[in-house]
Amino acid sequence: MSSAGHVLVRAFIGVVTLTLAAACSRDAAAPPADNSRVARNVLLITIDTLRADRVGAYGYSAARTPALDALARSGVRFDAAYAAAPITLTSHASLMTGRYPPGHGARHNGMRVDSRIPTIADVLAQQGFATAAFIAAFPLDRRFGLSKGFQIYSDRMPRGEDGRPANERPGRMVVDEAMDWIGGHLHQRFFVWVHLFEPHAPYGNPADPSEARRPVAVRYDDEIAEADRQMGRLIDALGDSRHDTLIVAAADHGEAFGEHGEISHSVFTYDTTLRVPLLVAGPGVPAGQTVEQIASLVDIAPTIAARTGLPRFDADGINLSPALTGGTLPARTLYAESFAPLLDFGWSPLRTLRDERWKYIAAPKPELYDLQHDPAETDNLVATETTRASELARRTDGVSSATLAPHAAAPDREALARLQALGYVATSTGGTDRADPKDRRELAAHLAEVTSGELRGPELERALREILKQDPSNPQAHVRLGYVLVAKGRCRDAVTQFRAAIAEHLPSVDAHLGLAGCAMSDGQRDVAERTLRLAEQIEPNNPVVLANLGIAISDGGRPADGLPFLQHALSFDPDLHQARFSLAVAYGRLGRRDDAAREAAELLRRLPESAPQRPEVERLLAAVRPPSD
Numbered sequence: 001m002s003s004a005g006h007v008l009v010r011a012f013i014g015v016v017t018l019t020l021a022a023a024c025s026r027d028a029a030a031p032p033a034d035n036s037r038v039a040r041n042v043l044l045i046t047i048d049t050l051r052a053d054r055v056g057a058y059g060y061s062a063a064r065t066p067a068l069d070a071l072a073r074s075g076v077r078f079d080a081a082y083a084a085a086p087i088t089l090t091s092h093a094s095l096m097t098g099r100y101p102p103g104h105g106a107r108h109n110g111m112r113v114d115s116r117i118p119t120i121a122d123v124l125a126q127q128g129f130a131t132a133a134f135i136a137a138f139p140l141d142r143r144f145g146l147s148k149g150f151q152i153y154s155d156r157m158p159r160g161e162d163g164r165p166a167n168e169r170p171g172r173m174v175v176d177e178a179m180d181w182i183g184g185h186l187h188q189r190f191f192v193w194v195h196l197f198e199p200h201a202p203y204g205n206p207a208d209p210s211e212a213r214r215p216v217a218v219r220y221d222d223e224i225a226e227a228d229r230q231m232g233r234l235i236d237a238l239g240d241s242r243h244d245t246l247i248v249a250a251a252d253h254g255e256a257f258g259e260h261g262e263i264s265h266s267v268f269t270y271d272t273t274l275r276v277p278l279l280v281a282g283p284g285v286p287a288g289q290t291v292e293q294i295a296s297l298v299d300i301a302p303t304i305a306a307r308t309g310l311p312r313f314d315a316d317g318i319n320l321s322p323a324l325t326g327g328t329l330p331a332r333t334l335y336a337e338s339f340a341p342l343l344d345f346g347w348s349p350l351r352t353l354r355d356e357r358w359k360y361i362a363a364p365k366p367e368l369y370d371l372q373h374d375p376a377e378t379d380n381l382v383a384t385e386t387t388r389a390s391e392l393a394r395r396t397d398g399v400s401s402a403t404l405a406p407h408a409a410a411p412d413r414e415a416l417a418r419l420q421a422l423g424y425v426a427t428s429t430g431g432t433d434r435a436d437p438k439d440r441r442e443l444a445a446h447l448a449e450v451t452s453g454e455l456r457g458p459e460l461e462r463a464l465r466e467i468l469k470q471d472p473s474n475p476q477a478h479v480r481l482g483y484v485l486v487a488k489g490r491c492r493d494a495v496t497q498f499r500a501a502i503a504e505h506l507p508s509v510d511a512h513l514g515l516a517g518c519a520m521s522d523g524q525r526d527v528a529e530r531t532l533r534l535a536e537q538i539e540p541n542n543p544v545v546l547a548n549l550g551i552a553i554s555d556g557g558r559p560a561d562g563l564p565f566l567q568h569a570l571s572f573d574p575d576l577h578q579a580r581f582s583l584a585v586a587y588g589r590l591g592r593r594d595d596a597a598r599e600a601a602e603l604l605r606r607l608p609e610s611a612p613q614r615p616e617v618e619r620l621l622a623a624v625r626p627p628s629d
Helices: 066-074 088-097 120-126 171-183 209-213 216-236 239-244 297-307 340-345 386-399 413-420 437-450 457-470 475-487 491-503 509-521 525-538 543-555 559-572 577-589 593-606 614-624
Strands: 041-047 076-082 130-134 152-154 190-196 245-251 275-281 289-296 334-338 350-354 358-362 367-370
Touching: 041 216, 041 297, 066 216, 066 245, 066 275, 088 120, 088 297, 120 130, 120 190, 120 297, 130 171, 152 171, 171 190, 171 216, 190 216, 239 245, 245 297, 275 297, 289 297, 289 334, 340 437, 340 475, 350 386, 358 386, 367 386, 437 457, 437 475, 457 475, 475 491, 475 509, 491 509, 509 525, 509 543, 525 543, 543 559, 543 577, 559 577, 577 593, 577 614, 593 614
Parallel strands: 041 190, 041 245, 076 289, 130 152, 130 190
Antiparallel strands: 076 275, 245 275, 334 350, 350 358, 358 367
16 A cells, blocks of 8 residues: 545534434443343454455455455344445544534544544443554544544554655554554453555555556455455454454445546445445354344444443444344434535535435435435436435435534645545535536546646646636635645745635635745745634644744744744644754753753654754754753
């Protein structure tokens, strides 16, 4: 796997009360009837971007998934399981909280999970479980709120020679850490979550020119096979404790290879990206069973709670235990959404409601599919099933509107760049009269190509300008073009693009950072500071905003005023190297030589030996080190 970058938008979204059918109301996770069914431990495995129909247990004849297939044989396979959103953070947040996206607030990558909402890790930790998570990619970084309840949250990515963190890490590295942790906690009840990122694009090694000549489907299957190998190692590490451990394996979303005009995932809510594998095995779970009723990833948390003997877990999802033991689940509807079209491109979001047969997609041009006769979702019946469509539209609006709260924030430059390389982008909040993503399919595919990281220099600028000809108000294209122009030293032209993004009433921290950077390069420190303070209002605890604000204030001749911002930034992210360097300089200017030397030495400790910044830091350390040293 490579480590490209992706764009995120961070936003604070208020908790929205769901009004689904009564069967979807808060579920009492009643414990299993007898202690023989209570799991002592829980192993949760999520494999990013894994389509159910590429797993052997789901009928794929060319699959190389022996670990997944063996887990299916030893437990229960859910044939109709669906994500609550086709994107990494939002889907995992729903899985961990048992809430649909309106209830946890992380409507897109780069947003934050509402800290008031308990996670399954929270509840298990309170019951005395040792809890740990081992994360393979930046979209699930602790800054976005999923570390809540975990005593160990291993999300640090390896660093390159330039000292910058990668955006993902190999599954072998993740599983090695998880195996070590499990080995040290077999004496107590534990809950461990392991996230594997291999199947996520780019598939294979993009640095190898020969990779491009191999079919995409083959490279995707290779990545799935590697994730499966690591999953097998992980399960084997349980040893005898396997018999006491509830094992849940799922994907966060699927992947599109041109179906419905989509490449990758995140924009549309068709089943190519919403249907996921879901396998459950462990104490009291019969082997080799299949459940055909619909299930959602929001059901995982209440099910784990029930299978571990907890009296209750407040969730939108339900306890799947009846289905695990041969019973049936209540009739209900499931919700899913994609706010990526709004937050990335300024288009209309998509909201989806489904039952066992019907699926409704709320959009400017709504869609209704009879899944029993049209599982590929090709025959839109909204014009002929008008009564049904109107009722489902009303119920969908009851779950969530198509707009976001006015305080919704956007991504910082660092988070934006790192998420772009993984294929994500984000910039905005609400609005009306927005384009239907279906009408922008070709443009969306073009944007996916542009944000893949494969275009550079003049090619990238031309592609972005072409997109803006077709979609002049596209905030993502404006922000991206702005940074392309900054890289060329054309700040004056870049400012126009950043301002155009902000003018769309989609508050972009990244656009403000771009404006501030251009102001700094032009010697307008007061303008830079004012712009950064606006960014701070959008997202008060954004470490990159805080760091830049501290640097602008300190370098502007007020080091004492800049210190709190630099310190605050480093409290969120201790690996912001420029912030630590500026903090050392600020201490030096204030005559606090011991503090300056401490920060410079800490920076040297964190920088790789080959980092080009080391000589400058060494000179600073020599200048501020107290004479007695």
